[in-house]
Amino acid sequence: MKRKLLLIALTLFVTTACSGEPPSAPATVTVTPSSSAPAGPDAKTVAWLDGVCGAVYGYMKASSDYATKPRSGTEVTRGALKEELGIRAGFAGKAVDDLAALPPSPIPGGDAVKKSLVDQFAAARDAVAAGKQRLEKSGNEAAMDAAIKAMDATQKPVTDTPDLLPALKIETPELMAAAAEAKKCKPA
Numbered sequence: 146m147k148r149k150l151l152l153i154a155l156t157l158f159v160t161t162a163c164s165g166e167p168p169s170a171p172a173t174v175t176v177t178p179s180s181s182a183p184a185g186p187d188a189k190t191v192a193w194l195d196g197v198c199g200a201v202y203g204y205m206k207a208s209s210d211y212a213t214k215p216r217s218g219t220e221v222t223r224g225a226l227k228e229e230l231g232i233r234a235g236f237a238g239k240a241v242d243d244l245a246a247l248p249p250s251p252i253p254g255g256d257a258v259k260k261s262l263v264d265q266f267a268a269a270r271d272a273v274a275a276g277k278q279r280l281e282k283s284g285n286e287a288a289m290d291a292a293i294k295a296m297d298a299t300q301k302p303v304t305d306t307p308d309l310l311p312a313l314k315i316e317t318p319e320l321m322a323a324a325a326e327a328k329k330c331k332p333a
Contacts, residue, residue: 186323190251194327197255198309200243201262202329205303207236223280226292230277233299237270240302252320258312265302272298 211232244263250256276295280288315324324330 186319186326187251189248190320190323191326193247193251193255194313194324195329196243196247197259197262197313198327198330200240200247200266201302201306201309203243204236204240204266205306207239208233208299208303211236223289226289226296227277227280230273230280230292230295233296234270234273234277237266237273237299237302240266241270252313252315255313258309262302262306265305269298269302 241263244259244266247259250259273295276292276298280292282288310324310330313320315321
């Protein structure tokens with residue numbers, strides 16, 4: 146009986162091997178990932194938000210750090226005021242440059258918010274530069290007063306800038322995820 150089973154098994158083997166057809170392989174199951182899995186926030190949107198937040202919050206931080214820097218003496222001199230105006234014009238100018246360097250907004254309405262911010266920082270930069278120039282041309286009391294008033298212009302972007310994320314209308318889940326990934330949009 147063993148011999149008969151062995152002969153049948155050998156016959157089946159030879160028949161299958163010599164027939165030219167490959168032996169049937171066991172069924173395999175291929176698992177493909179679901180297309181509804183989230184791919185993460187859009188990198189361009191995250192980078193754009195980082196750029197906007199970096200320019201605005203960078204200006205605010207630089208301005209605040211400079212204002213709280215210890216200084217010697219309390220008298221405002223013409224030279225000290227010229228230096229201060231130059232530094233503050235630089236802060237505003239950097240914010241303008243950083244914002245202007247951004248690509249078109251991937252967020253609906255983002256370009257209008259960016260333009261408004263550029264306008265605010267450019268107005269501050271220009272007012273401070275004009276105050277400094279007037280002070281350089283004349284050291285009289287009126288020029289000193291105008292320069293001090295120009296200093297106030299550097300605070301306008303800080304006080305007039307709305308909270309960025311609501312201004313940009315970050316309302317969709319995709320934009321919320323991008324804002325969450327934008328490191329420069331997080332409070333420091």
